[in-house]
Amino acid sequence: MTVQPPRTAADGGGAGTDGTFALPGARDDAPTYDPPGSLAPPSPLPPSFPPAPPVSATPSAPSCPSTSFTPSAPSAPTASSTPTTPPESPSNRFLAKAALVTITLSIAGALLGLGRDQALAHLFGADSATDAFLVAWTLPEFAATLLIEDGLAFVLVPAFSMAVARRAQGAVGDPVRALVAATLPRLTLAVTAVAALLIAGAPYLVEALAPGLPDPRLAVDCTRLTATCVFTFGLAGYCSAALRAHRRFVAPAVIYVAYNTGIITAMFVLGGRWGVRSAALGVAVGGALMVVAQAPSLWRQLRRHEVTVDGAAVAQARPMDLTLISTVLLFALCRQSQVLVERFLASSLPAGAISHLNYAQKVAQMPMVLSLMLCTVTFPVVAQAMAEGDTERARVRVERDLALVSCTVLLGTAAVVACAPQIIQLLFQRGAFTAQDTAATAAVMRVYAVGLLGHTLVGALVRSYFSSGRPTWYPLFAMTAGIVATSWIGALAVGSWGVCGIAAANAGGITLSALLLLCGMGPRSVPIRTRRVVAELGKPMRAALVAGAVGAFCASRAHSPLVGLLLGGTVVTVVFAVLAWALGVQALTPVLRSLKRRLPHVRFR
Numbered sequence: 001m002t003v004q005p006p007r008t009a010a011d012g013g014g015a016g017t018d019g020t021f022a023l024p025g026a027r028d029d030a031p032t033y034d035p036p037g038s039l040a041p042p043s044p045l046p047p048s049f050p051p052a053p054p055v056s057a058t059p060s061a062p063s064c065p066s067t068s069f070t071p072s073a074p075s076a077p078t079a080s081s082t083p084t085t086p087p088e089s090p091s092n093r094f095l096a097k098a099a100l101v102t103i104t105l106s107i108a109g110a111l112l113g114l115g116r117d118q119a120l121a122h123l124f125g126a127d128s129a130t131d132a133f134l135v136a137w138t139l140p141e142f143a144a145t146l147l148i149e150d151g152l153a154f155v156l157v158p159a160f161s162m163a164v165a166r167r168a169q170g171a172v173g174d175p176v177r178a179l180v181a182a183t184l185p186r187l188t189l190a191v192t193a194v195a196a197l198l199i200a201g202a203p204y205l206v207e208a209l210a211p212g213l214p215d216p217r218l219a220v221d222c223t224r225l226t227a228t229c230v231f232t233f234g235l236a237g238y239c240s241a242a243l244r245a246h247r248r249f250v251a252p253a254v255i256y257v258a259y260n261t262g263i264i265t266a267m268f269v270l271g272g273r274w275g276v277r278s279a280a281l282g283v284a285v286g287g288a289l290m291v292v293a294q295a296p297s298l299w300r301q302l303r304r305h306e307v308t309v310d311g312a313a314v315a316q317a318r319p320m321d322l323t324l325i326s327t328v329l330l331f332a333l334c335r336q337s338q339v340l341v342e343r344f345l346a347s348s349l350p351a352g353a354i355s356h357l358n359y360a361q362k363v364a365q366m367p368m369v370l371s372l373m374l375c376t377v378t379f380p381v382v383a384q385a386m387a388e389g390d391t392e393r394a395r396v397r398v399e400r401d402l403a404l405v406s407c408t409v410l411l412g413t414a415a416v417v418a419c420a421p422q423i424i425q426l427l428f429q430r431g432a433f434t435a436q437d438t439a440a441t442a443a444v445m446r447v448y449a450v451g452l453l454g455h456t457l458v459g460a461l462v463r464s465y466f467s468s469g470r471p472t473w474y475p476l477f478a479m480t481a482g483i484v485a486t487s488w489i490g491a492l493a494v495g496s497w498g499v500c501g502i503a504a505a506n507a508g509g510i511t512l513s514a515l516l517l518l519c520g521m522g523p524r525s526v527p528i529r530t531r532r533v534v535a536e537l538g539k540p541m542r543a544a545l546v547a548g549a550v551g552a553f554c555a556s557r558a559h560s561p562l563v564g565l566l567l568g569g570t571v572v573t574v575v576f577a578v579l580a581w582a583l584g585v586q587a588l589t590p591v592l593r594s595l596k597r598r599l600p601h602v603r604f605r
Helices: 092-124 128-136 138-149 151-169 175-200 202-209 216-226 229-245 255-274 277-303 311-316 322-336 338-346 353-364 366-371 373-387 391-428 435-466 474-520 530-557 561-583 586-598
Strands: none
Touching: 092 128, 092 255, 092 353, 092 391, 128 138, 128 202, 128 216, 128 277, 128 353, 138 151, 138 216, 138 229, 138 322, 138 338, 151 175, 151 229, 151 322, 175 202, 175 229, 175 277, 202 216, 202 338, 216 277, 229 277, 255 277, 322 338, 322 435, 322 474, 338 353, 338 474, 353 366, 353 391, 353 435, 353 474, 366 391, 366 435, 391 435, 391 530, 391 561, 391 586, 435 474, 474 530, 530 561, 561 586
């Protein structure tokens, strides 16, 4: 599906009054919205946020919608390539419609991911077999982060955005096809070699990841099947980056729908014969479906300009700054390595420990995913302000983002802590997933939720570090310190507290990384007022603490898990909102302002 924006002479560049904005280098026949590759869909800006200043139609040194990494600057266009008229920007109404379509597809993919986890729990429970599969599941988790969501996107989206802008200028040849000719063969060769290496070395990889598994052969079989995702995810991430640069966002948003559909189908069709290996086969099938879902759309974009691509154009299209690539890939790899530490420590615990940890994390992370939608949308605004040298505008935007995302995730944290047993019972307690598994998973989820604020702050702050377009190693240092803390705390706590000790180590390590990133904001990033931000964070933290305690008490009084969840969730929301209003939480200001406009006769304080 491709939605074309309306062409109106009144549509101008820059930001709209409703918080949407047009990105630099946008073409006149496509929306400028840039969705993330992760499961988390972007969300429109609150109406009270100040709009970004108008952006020049000249596409030199554009800021990328999803990353601050900038490819090597191409040679200046010739005189014949100068555009006669600037490209029109899509209307704000169209951008809102485009965002709604993307959000809908992304939520559908997230719900199918939850259904995938429910099917895994229903069919196979939480035992040594699922532990073996979850060790193999480490590969698609890493591959998605590095090849689709963060690493490859941070590198390729700027390159394709520059190529699309040069094509719009009328550059000689087709810069987009030249970039594809220069990069796609190399990427295909690289991911093929890595996938083959992982398949051949699966026994050694399983031994390194989980030396205490009771059935390593099952884990090896699953790992060999899931290792194919390195190849398919690499191609899927490449297609996603190219399509987003062309402002084609539906196909990239649908990939997780296709992926999870393949896994669920494989489990139900082959689960009785193959056991948990069917889920690993589903990963291989789902990865291929990711590519199939995007390839036709990308092919249409490439065929729109039938020109000859000469060797000079291909040589000119070769990216990129290796230092920039290294900073983002190493940071993403280091952040994802928390999973390796946790599963390594959990492999020595009784069967089912890794499964309990996995289910708890998948559910508890939902508030973080929702809260980071805002940062995904506002990241291009921050990058644009930094590129223009307007650090004051960038500072105001980042401080507002931090206030809003922290308030959102703390409300979700309070709900998770209050209603953890009811949530797990409703989602997973059926089939082979017993009441004992529910109790263990709920206990882990409550401990893991303590670190949700840290996870959210890391995701929000690191975008500010990358917004300047310059390589910086400080985020990697902060994340490495957190990983070391997670490892030491986990090693000390796992003997006494088991899987809950591992969850506590995760919370402690990521909180340390968040504090380091927060303290380092300054010359390396956006110079926010750290003390003021920390003081503002304390207000929703106090509200969440009280709301979680009251909500847990009310939820435990109900005999039905559904009634307990509804009661606990309602109490948490009401108590949190009242306390946040009483404490003067900054994130409530846009909400109150919107209510005042709609209810002019009501006094709000």
